[in-house]
Each structure stands twice: as C-alpha cells, then as structure tokens.
Amino acid sequence: MRRVFLVFLLILAIAKSSGFFVQDSEWDNYKAKFGKTYRDLFEETFSRLCYGFNKFEIQNHNDRYKRGIESYRVEVNQFSDLKFVNFVGMFPPTTDIQSNAVPFTVLNTPPQSSFSYTAQGFTSPVQNQGIVCNGGWAYATATTIQIFYASISGNLNSELLSAQNLIDCAGEATSCSKQVPQTAFDYLTKMNQKLYPESEYRNNPTRTQGMCVLPVASTAGKTLRSYSSIEDGNDDMLKSAVNFFAPVVIKINPANFGFMHYKEGLYTQPRPTRNAALYVTVVGYGIDEKTKKNYWLVQNSFGSTWGEAGMMRIEMNSAKPIARSGVFPSE
Incomplete structure (x- = not known):
C-alpha cells in the first residue's frame, strides 16, 4: 500500500511540473459542470492531467482560428478529461x-x-x-x-x-x-x-x-x-x-x-x-x-x-x- 501511495505522489509531482496541471477551483468547476466522478485519486489525477493537456491544445487551435488558419473553433467539453486514444x-x-x-x-x-x-x-x-x-x-x-x-x-x-x-x-x-x-x-x-x-x-x-x-x-x-x-x-x-x-x-x-x-x-x-x-x-x-x-x-x-x-x-x-x-x- 505504501508503494502504491509513493507511486501516486510521483505521478502527482510529474503532473504538477508538466505545466498541464490545472488549479483546484478550475478542476472543481469542470467536474461540477459535466457531472464528473472518478473511481479513485489515481483516475482523477490522470484525468486532470488529460484535461490540462487538452486545454493547452485547445488554446493552440483557437490561436490558429483567430489568425484564420483554422475554419472552426474548439472548446473544453465532456471529453476533455480523456486521452485522445480513449475518446477514439x-x-x-x-x-x-x-x-x-x-x-x-x-x-x-x-x-x-x-x-x-x-x-x-x-x-x-x-x-x-x-x-x-x-x-x-x-x-x-x-x-x-x-x-x-x-x-x-x-x-x-x-x-x-x-x-x-x-x-x-x-x-x-x-x-x-x-x-x-x-x-x-x-x-x-x-x-x-x-x-x-x-x-x-x-x-x-x-x-x-x-x-x-x-x-x-x-x-x-x-x-x-x-x-x-x-x-x-x-x-x-x-x-x-x-x-x-x-x-x-x-x-x-x-x-x-x-x-x-x-x-x-x-x-x-x-x-x-x-x-x-x-x-x-x-x-x-x-x-x-x-x-x-x-x-x-x-x-x-x-x-x-x-x-x-x-x-x-x-x-x-x-x-x-x-x-x-x-x-x-x-x-
């Protein structure tokens, strides 16, 4: 059990240092808006990291949209806490x-x-x-x-x-x-x-x-x-x-x-x-x-x-x- 907890702390530290880890208030608002629940802290932490990464990609896409490079806009939604491969x-x-x-x-x-x-x-x-x-x-x-x-x-x-x-x-x-x-x-x-x-x-x-x-x-x-x-x-x-x-x-x-x-x-x-x-x-x-x-x-x-x-x-x-x-x- 101690080993599992240490692995979790390591994942959490990597997530926070990656630049994709969002603040508690933003994450809580996302969960409330889309009715999100998770089995345990491991799943939630991973989903939170996916959300941060997807949000980063969304911002990049929308920057291209503003410059006329893309013809459509994207936005955070109910799938934003998933890895792309899991969505597919x-x-x-x-x-x-x-x-x-x-x-x-x-x-x-x-x-x-x-x-x-x-x-x-x-x-x-x-x-x-x-x-x-x-x-x-x-x-x-x-x-x-x-x-x-x-x-x-x-x-x-x-x-x-x-x-x-x-x-x-x-x-x-x-x-x-x-x-x-x-x-x-x-x-x-x-x-x-x-x-x-x-x-x-x-x-x-x-x-x-x-x-x-x-x-x-x-x-x-x-x-x-x-x-x-x-x-x-x-x-x-x-x-x-x-x-x-x-x-x-x-x-x-x-x-x-x-x-x-x-x-x-x-x-x-x-x-x-x-x-x-x-x-x-x-x-x-x-x-x-x-x-x-x-x-x-x-x-x-x-x-x-x-x-x-x-x-x-x-x-x-x-x-x-x-x-x-x-x-x-x-x-």
Whole structure:
C-alpha cells in the first residue's frame, strides 16, 4: 500500500511540473459542470492531467482560428478529461450489413441551393448518448424517423422517439459496440416493429444495453414500410435525399482532436489517423454567410453543450464526400 501511495505522489509531482496541471477551483468547476466522478485519486489525477493537456491544445487551435488558419473553433467539453486514444476507442469501426434498404436514385429535379429541416421547424431535440454505450446509430435513426414523420404530417411538435428502444430491442448483442443503423431499420421494416416515443421507453445514457421491455397495450409509436440507401461517395445523391425525402443517417470518422472538441464554425474533414465510426444525421445544408462556403448541417448525439447546440457544420468538399453508409426512411 505504501508503494502504491509513493507511486501516486510521483505521478502527482510529474503532473504538477508538466505545466498541464490545472488549479483546484478550475478542476472543481469542470467536474461540477459535466457531472464528473472518478473511481479513485489515481483516475482523477490522470484525468486532470488529460484535461490540462487538452486545454493547452485547445488554446493552440483557437490561436490558429483567430489568425484564420483554422475554419472552426474548439472548446473544453465532456471529453476533455480523456486521452485522445480513449475518446477514439469509444467508437470502434463498423461493417455494413446486407440490409433491406432500397437503393436511392437521384431525382431529375435539382435540389434547392440551401435547405434544412431545422429552419423549417421540423426538429428532434439533441440527445446525449453518454460515454458508456456507443449508441449513436440508434440516436441517429430515431432522429431521422421523428423528423421524417413530422415533415410529412406538418407537425412541428412531434414527440421525441426512443433511441433506447432500438438499443435494447434491435441491437442484438452489439448495441454498445459495433452496431449499425441498418439493423435498426430492418428491425422496424422486416420485423414490423414500432419505434416508441421516449415518454414510453426512456433513454438512459448512463447504462449499456438492457432487456427489451416494450410498452404494454400502447397505441403510440411509429412504423416503417421501407427505407433507402445512399451510394457511398455520392454527395449529390445525399443532397437530393435530404431535400426531397428525409434526413439521412451517415457514418463519420470522429478520430480527430477537432471533432472531439468542436464548438463552432465550418469543420474541415482531415485525413483520419485511426479507424473509428460514429453515426450522425444530416438534417440540411447551406451556405456560410461569412465565408460563402457550402456546408452540411449535421445533428450529433453528444448533447447540446457540444458543437453549435449539438449541431456541426461540415464544409462541403467534392474531394472529401461525406456520403458513407447513408440510410433514411422512405415510406
């Protein structure tokens, strides 16, 4: 025990001398803001050192942003007490499955120059998937289905649909690891299942996959007859689908410090350093007033404190298309 304590003191001394160790008041404020708790002093000290290092990198990035070198700003958030490799490890790579999706074809009618469901008032509240379950595939699927039905019905006050419903019932044994949205869509279409509102099947970002316990005698819930897929790399097809049909779930690689800490501006996709997968929902596209550059509007499930109130704008780039594993409800 004495040896363990001495090792701890050594780690603490190294941390304080590194220049990345933050003051008690700042650290306490961070823990309170994001509800952080740690198993022991070792874990907390290491997390505190990670926070200090990430804060240093954030300041460097934002200095470049002020000078016009970077196109987006980053900020301390719920991931800032993690090592970058641990953040990336939360989103292991996934493999597409043979699904029941109908391939989508670009329409003859050209899409609008800018369009978003958010601007039209058809929204789904930004959710926080937490850090214990990689359930972005379920949150993205629930988001697109809710907005799809809201837009075709004209209902601006549609009820939030449950991602937990999909995590517990559609994800088989991999809901919190390597699951994909096609499984959720197949669960709803091939198995004729309902997606229940969150009021009847509560989201729980603090736990992993649970038992599938569907509401008894419920008359609520949404059903789907079919869904469609987007050709990988075809951003024209993606734009057409978003404009004329529904928000589209895509796979994105979050293995970038800028993505981890994104706050605002036009995110530029870097060459990924590691293979990772996160599912998000493309809810629109537009033109940035300041730079006059085209962008995609993407809804994430990292909570409203991440990004632009939970949203990210990704710069359109024909050399770096974002259409990847895209699926959306079609009927």
